[in-house]
Amino acid sequence: xxxxxxxxxxxxxxxxxxxxxxxxxxxxxxxxxxxxxxxxxxxxxxxxxxxxxxxxxxxxxxxxxxxxxxxxxxxxxxxxxxxxxxxxxxxxxxxxxxxxxxxxxxxxxxxxxxxxxxxxxxxxxxxxxxxxxxxxxxxxxxxxxxxxxxxxxxxxxxxxxxxxxxxxxxxxxxxxxxxxxxxxxxxxxxxxxxxxxxxxxxxxxxxxxxxxxxxxxxxxxxxxxxxxxxxxxxxxxxxxxxxxxxxxxxxxxxxxxxxxxxxxxxxxxxxxxxxxxxxxxxxxxxxxxxxxxxxxxxxxxxxxxxxxxxxxxxxxxxxxxxxxxxxxxxxxxxxxxxxxxxxxxxxxxxxxxxxxxxxxxxxxxxxxxxxxxxxxxxxxxxxxxxxxxxxxxxxxxxxxxxxxxxxxxxxxxxxxxxxxxxxxxxxxxxx
Amino acid sequence: xxxxxxxxxxxxxxxxxxxxxxxxxxxxxxxxxxxxxxxxxxxxxxxxxxxxxxxxxxxxxxxxxxxxxxxxxxxxxxxxxxxxxxxxxxxxxxxxxxxxxxxxxxxxxxxxxxxxxxxxxxxxxxxxxxxxxxxxxxxxxxxxxxxxxxxxxxxxxxxxxxxxxxxxxxxxxxxxxxxxxxxxxxxxxxxxxxxxxxxxxxxxxxxxxxxxxxxxxxxxxxxxxxxxxxxxxxxxxxxxxxxxxxxxxxxxxxxxxxxxxxxxxxxxxxxxxxxxxxxxxxxxxxxxxxxxxxxxxxxxxxxxxxxxxxxxxxxxxxxxxxxxxxxxxxxxxxxxxxxxxxxxxxxxxxxxxxxxxxxxxxxxxxxxxxxxxxxxxxxxxxxxxxxxxxxxxxxxxxxxxxxxxxxxxxxxxxxxxxxxxxxxxxxxxxx
Numbered sequence: 001x002x003x004x005x006x007x008x009x010x011x012x013x014x015x016x017x018x019x020x021x022x023x024x025x026x027x028x029x030x031x032x033x034x035x036x037x038x039x040x041x042x043x044x045x046x047x048x049x050x051x052x053x054x055x056x057x058x059x060x061x062x063x064x065x066x067x068x069x070x071x072x073x074x075x076x077x078x079x080x081x082x083x084x085x086x087x088x089x090x091x092x093x094x095x096x097x098x099x100x101x102x103x104x105x106x107x108x109x110x111x112x113x114x115x116x117x118x119x120x121x122x123x124x125x126x127x128x129x130x131x132x133x134x135x136x137x138x139x140x141x142x143x144x145x146x147x148x149x150x151x152x153x154x155x156x157x158x159x160x161x162x163x164x165x166x167x168x169x170x171x172x173x174x175x176x177x178x179x180x181x182x183x184x185x186x187x188x189x190x191x192x193x194x195x196x197x198x199x200x201x202x203x204x205x206x207x208x209x210x211x212x213x214x215x216x217x218x219x220x221x222x223x224x225x226x227x228x229x230x231x232x233x234x235x236x237x238x239x240x241x242x243x244x245x246x247x248x249x250x251x252x253x254x255x256x257x258x259x260x261x262x263x264x265x266x267x268x269x270x271x272x273x274x275x276x277x278x279x280x281x282x283x284x285x286x287x288x289x290x291x292x293x294x295x296x297x298x299x300x301x302x303x304x305x306x307x308x309x310x311x312x313x314x315x316x317x318x319x320x321x322x323x324x325x326x327x328x329x330x331x332x333x334x335x336x337x338x339x340x341x342x343x344x345x346x347x348x349x350x351x352x353x354x355x356x357x358x359x360x361x362x363x364x365x366x367x368x369x370x371x372x373x374x375x376x377x378x379x380x381x382x383x384x385x386x387x388x389x390x391x392x393x394x395x396x397x398x399x400x401x402x403x404x405x406x407x408x409x410x411x412x413x414x415x416x417x418x419x420x421x422x423x424x425x426x427x428x429x430x431x
Numbered sequence: 432x433x434x435x436x437x438x439x440x441x442x443x444x445x446x447x448x449x450x451x452x453x454x455x456x457x458x459x460x461x462x463x464x465x466x467x468x469x470x471x472x473x474x475x476x477x478x479x480x481x482x483x484x485x486x487x488x489x490x491x492x493x494x495x496x497x498x499x500x501x502x503x504x505x506x507x508x509x510x511x512x513x514x515x516x517x518x519x520x521x522x523x524x525x526x527x528x529x530x531x532x533x534x535x536x537x538x539x540x541x542x543x544x545x546x547x548x549x550x551x552x553x554x555x556x557x558x559x560x561x562x563x564x565x566x567x568x569x570x571x572x573x574x575x576x577x578x579x580x581x582x583x584x585x586x587x588x589x590x591x592x593x594x595x596x597x598x599x600x601x602x603x604x605x606x607x608x609x610x611x612x613x614x615x616x617x618x619x620x621x622x623x624x625x626x627x628x629x630x631x632x633x634x635x636x637x638x639x640x641x642x643x644x645x646x647x648x649x650x651x652x653x654x655x656x657x658x659x660x661x662x663x664x665x666x667x668x669x670x671x672x673x674x675x676x677x678x679x680x681x682x683x684x685x686x687x688x689x690x691x692x693x694x695x696x697x698x699x700x701x702x703x704x705x706x707x708x709x710x711x712x713x714x715x716x717x718x719x720x721x722x723x724x725x726x727x728x729x730x731x732x733x734x735x736x737x738x739x740x741x742x743x744x745x746x747x748x749x750x751x752x753x754x755x756x757x758x759x760x761x762x763x764x765x766x767x768x769x770x771x772x773x774x775x776x777x778x779x780x781x782x783x784x785x786x787x788x789x790x791x792x793x794x795x796x797x798x799x800x801x802x803x804x805x806x807x808x809x810x811x812x813x814x815x816x817x818x819x820x821x822x823x824x825x826x827x828x829x830x831x832x833x834x835x836x837x838x839x840x841x842x843x844x845x846x847x848x849x850x851x852x853x854x855x856x857x858x859x860x861x862x
Contacts, residue, residue, distance in 0.1 A: 115823055128834050233835045254857040261859035369852050381550060381855030392546055403559050403848035404664045405836040417834035421800050424812030426685040428692035
């Protein structure tokens, strides 16, 4: 038995706590759904201020988590995700302010029309209800997810990773102060008060029917578990196996700049390019400079036969490489026979997340944009733009690759449903 | 073992058939997603013509189903749902033409904006993929669902009830002729070629990952099973426990006309009113006429104490009555203390489907419309308007009461997803 498992009385107690949290969140959601934009924005402003005021407390809590993480020999990448400093705390407060600055999605009339019988039909945005967020080491998800759910009139139940437990608790305390200052219920943003893993199973089961949506944020194994076990809808992406295709019509300078950025700006994010496809017709001119740029930037290149000829340090790519999301300074490179073969490659090996074409020829580009079945398709831009902030949503709770409900970056507007409001003058249905 | 169960080799064979159907549907969906509006509309026109041309064959097939149904002692209500005649066949053809007349949802730019860095972002409608429809006795669902899926660029896998097997097969044959005339693949609309119930389980399991959505159309037990077992998203409603609330400010003549229509126009549809709530402040003037109208129209009335005093034939309502979707000429009537108690009643007992207020006072009405958390809320109109056709969608594949993806009547536009198309001029992401 690991330290996180629970049996007998402990489990019953945990279950009671979790169900009570679900019930309180549902009640809070009913209040939030009727709260106006001004009240929610007041809470968001107070939350940002509280995060800033609590910076010393938050950093002290984070120091505790970091110490425990070092003792547990977490990897450098995980330590980096966990670590907070002045700048990152300020970024959290700014993030909340950006969410606050967005238009309130709730109550917006998405569409309105009149029927021949005079009925006035409007489609009006409403919140989803209660959203569960299951995440790993990044403590800032606590602030981002809490603020996005509040903006969209939803209650949030946050279940952070055990590594970031103290940090998340300190951040959560600041968020709750903000809620109280705006007379909103504390249960609008609940942090699961335990690192017990059994709590995740209870969230996935839907907390006795109180959860409307689960958003997992973290590695593939977490997302896979959530998608497999959840009895409520899930918005997520399993991986971001993103491609950049350089067409024969591509401007070489532009292609070099974009490929370097798409692969290496940050290698650990889901929008990082993992496979570079180069048009056979441009191989003679474009392939060598693109590969050499990457090698010079200390990126490992795994290429097909043509690519291997460019430089002796290019390693051979195996079939498995085309299926691999490296999240590291490694890229797979393949020469393809024009845009049609690029599309076939991406549709076969890709993860329907984000894919880009670099081309000057508009017809070729439009073919690519229409044929690639991914959440985001780009023309002459870096795949690293796959991000709610970059899309102008203020922030995102995640990126979804499924086609149900929301696809691509999920911001406040995507965390909503709608209802039909029909206004009549006494109409009855004939027939 | 009933005649519908399968074991051993039969089951393996069925599974192979079903998986092959799923694979063929997925391939067809890829073609449909790229088919233009003109080609799809050509198929829809040919489908309507084929239904008309095949009327004798369809009616002969239906006669076979009706004979078997009479032998099996199906209820009169079920026989009525199953029965086809000249008028109903013509209505199917007309329904397809109405779907054809709708705007093509695919490729539509839902939103478009430019970022400060010059990136042009568009949100473009795309199909969902492959949609499974599991239905019971109404053979016209074959035509409606097939046509709606085609219009929205989705492939359909239809699994009709065993009672309507021959009718559905004849209708399906006409649809397939229409597809062929427009050079679209037959597998765009697949009818499961067996009445074996194991096929439903395979659909609910997602056909090896090929299904993107399941829509159940039928009774509560079917919908419950689908919601419980499906491993793919489901759009449905379990029941339509609809309310009409008559406020003290209601115009009595209007209220009488609407209540009669809401309850009795057709009692078996999900938008039929099941509970009438009358404002205490209007009980003296409004309650008796409303109840007497219903009694005169041969509707059984089950009322609270106040309502029972109106007429000796009013039966006492039990707690269970407020939870009951009669789908019959029975209504539950309760006097409530104003709009706030009406809202509390509906939120406690209702099914979040369709609820109406009859009121002249706009403030009261707007309070009701905003506070009731249902897919459809109406002011001064009959709940029987809960219907995709009445909403102007041409037709509906069903009505959904969940908040995820689509809510209310589900037409062609709701059977879609979207993708982000981003056009740049060489932008890379800073930082």
